[in-house]
Amino acid sequence: MNVNVFLRNVVCLVGSMLFMMTLSWRLSLITFILVPIIFVASKIFGTYYDYLSEKTQNNVAQSNDVAEEVISTMRTVRSFACENYEGDRFYQRLTDTLNVTRTKAIAYVGFLWVSELFQTFIVVAVLWYGGHLVLVGRLKSDLLVSFLLYQMQMADNLRQMGEVWTGLMQSVGASRKVFEYIDREPTIQHHGKLKPERLAGKIEFKNVHFAYPTRPQLPILRDLSFTAEVGQTVALVGPSGSGKSSCIALLENFYLANAGQILIDGVPIDEYEHHYIHQKIALVGQEPILFARSVAENIAYGCEVTEQDVVTSSQMANAHGFIVQTTQQYQTNVGEKGSQMSGGQKQRIAIARALVRQPAILLLDEATSALDTESESVVQEAISKNLEGKTVIMIAHRLSTVEKADKIIVINKGVVEQQGTHEELLRQPGTYATLVQRQMLGDHKNAPKAIKPSGESAIPVSPPHSTARSLLGTSFSQSASSFQSK
Template sequence: ITLIKSFSEMAIPHYTGKMTDWIMNEDEPEAFNHAITVMTLMTIMSAVCEFVCDLIYNITMSRIHTSIQGLVFQSVLNQDIAFFDKASTGDIVSRITTDTNTMSESLSEKLSLLMWYFMRVIFLFGSMLLLSTRLSIFTALGLPIIWIIPEFSGQFYQKLSVQVQESLAKANDVATETFSSMKTVRSFANEDGETERYRKCLEDTYALNKVEAAGYAASTWTNSMSSLALKVSILYYGGRLVTGSDVSSGDLVSFVLYELQFTSAVEVLMSYWPHVKKAVGASEKIFEYVDRKPDIPPDGSLTPQSLKGHVQFKNITFAYPKRPDTDVLKNISLELKPGQITALVGPSGSGKSTIVSLLERFYQPQNGEILLDQKPLLEYKDQYLHEKISVVSQEPVLFARSVRENIKYGKENASDEEMRAAAKLANADDFIDNLPKGYDTDAGEKGGQVSGGQKQRIAIARALIQKPQILVLDDATSSLDTESEHRVYSALQKNCTVLLISHRLSGVEDADHIIFLRDGEVAEEGNHEELLAKHGFYEEFVNQQNTSIHRNTEDVTNSGQ
């Protein structure tokens, strides 16, 4: 279609020249009518082809944009957890939205014009060669002048575009962090401080935009001046050729019309080329995400029909990727037995949550092996593993969806009966029924429409609806009162292996096995009575808990008086 449209437009200058010869010679009366007819038909054909071409191109580019954005999103989701530790949320969101939009908009508009004007350049120069070889060669010799400058400006734009996108990503990062921590910002009355941080980021972007604008203005002015010089030279040389009877007046008119369109098309090509380079610069980070290979082991194949839930950590040593020289776990060995509640206790930074991350296969230990039912954890299929292991953290994340959708998250095909059964086990059914719309109540962004204790119980229900074989409660009842916490623990099924991590004594006392961690090592283990009899770290932990409870009771009594 583009070829037909380009060919149709070439006819107009050609027949304009023929009309000029007829007017001057008046020896071919039918040529005038013929030229007018052909020009009209060609113009109509060109308009129809342009409409069809633009329609097809825009639909195609829209599909490409959607595909690229979906591809980048999926590529990011498939990255290892260490990737998200290093990359900020604002930066990732900026790449997926802002960068893909910048790239797609530039390509959809500018690339379309580049393709179209490239075809025009080919056809126009071919027509010019047919009219006058000498004039065409003279025109071609002047083209490098208007090619060199846009090439340099294109490289400049490409480098500057990367800096602009990075600057925008930093601003987005500040905005995302601020809005996601709005309560903290408000509690410290630091709205002005966050506004100043965001303004400074925008000032950096503005400074880069000013440089970009100055470069664009200089490039445009230089292109115009060089193009004007070329046109004047061609008119002078063409006039000399007509005087010498080397070309006819009509051919010169046709050539000049072709040349005007030709140089105009070249100008467009050169002016839009930097924008395409800019789009390439914006796409660099996007395709870094797409091309990045997740640092995760190959997916396993084990999906056994039944799973006991017997977990063994054997001589595990682990350091986080961001701190490779600091071992969080040091040659640690522990065991989670089927049907038992195993409690992990210890001071902050002792490695409790790290054990959970390794169990979920978010990271891989540097040394040692994790076994599940006597089989290496790496041999299990990832989806199967996360169906069998459910984790509830201290600050569980709820999505801005209904309570029903949050509980069924990851198991959308679960029935309402299964959902209510899980909610009852989590001691959440009663309060959910009392919400304005019951299970259809919107939980709000990050669960902001429900209290901390209600959020934790919804999260526990979300874990239990999976019917996991291993349930991990990482301080998951810290916002519950003692009675609610006891009801949740009593409802846990005994055919499920439970790993309980808690900074509070409640719940730990009734655990079948207690492991006390200190500085990434197992300091003590046994049941509650056995550990108290050792008069070691665990006893000190219990005494601190009792002292804290006693002080809190005294504070409540004194405030009541």
């Protein structure tokens, strides 16, 4: 519609200018002498209006962000009695939007006023000089009237073209972000074409260096190297911020390593076809993300499977029981971000979503750390009974989870500090023994104290290192007995 209006007015404008030139070139010269000034003013206004439109869109987006954030975290807001604070914050964002919109309206009115002022000045100048030409006999009065009518037509054409230009600038400012996202090239290009019939699942990190793009000066992984053999369960252990989750992110191809190689079955991970490799590598995170759709759609997300496959994977994940107890069973909507499900239920649905793909590699990023004891037990059982034949990389802080791994890799400050089984690492002084000691001491302190007779001390006095040694010995004995039972 705007293009039609613009083209029609361009044709009318050109025609009016030609007729005006044939009627009186002198009056035409007076008319056109101020037209460049009007165009310059339009250009300046258009640039400023474009800036205001973009600023308006940014403020509207910020207001929407505040509203969405508060609505999605309403329980937290209510529990801290911050309703008024969040309301004031939203009101402030709306006020900022209103101020920019008011500025934009004032700028538009100012532009119209300036344009009308120039056009009025041109009409007055033409009437004055045209009247002079009529009085001296150089122009007939009827031609002057015709000239003024064509001039009014030209002014109307310019006004409508200005409105189209204003709307165009507003659209450009509002859509700039959209076009920026459309034109943005992905940082990680998926050029891989490799799709082997079978993926065994051997993982190799070779001299990997990595830093996040937002913090390139802060290296996360420094010359990291380790191997996870086919069907092996490998636990990554270490202090917070040591780079464990970064290894998972690199395996998921969320980022590119700055140096070194990440190999799957001896092939660099970026040589595999994008959809294929993510079909073979499944991730279960600490906070599973569910979509506001049915349970079945969430489980089958990203892959084409049958209803029976969905049910089978749910049974494997210990999720079938609670799903069939809901009113619509597998068609039950889980709510926004899974709000209709408990933490343990969401985690089991996430495990079913991973298992339905029949992955060769399973990544567990603290999959049970946020759950209560009962939910953790059910989820841990679902994980344990489905590890056979899969290469598993798990991140966990709880000793009960880590000690069952075939290999434990201790990462500290981005480098592999120790690796071996639970029993082997307990015999070595280092980070792992320290972490186990701290956890055992924490459990020991939290355990209820036995009541002693009045003459006997409830807390035996012994050197700190002997206490740690006894705790480590106890942990080792428990682990060894569980290992033998297995």
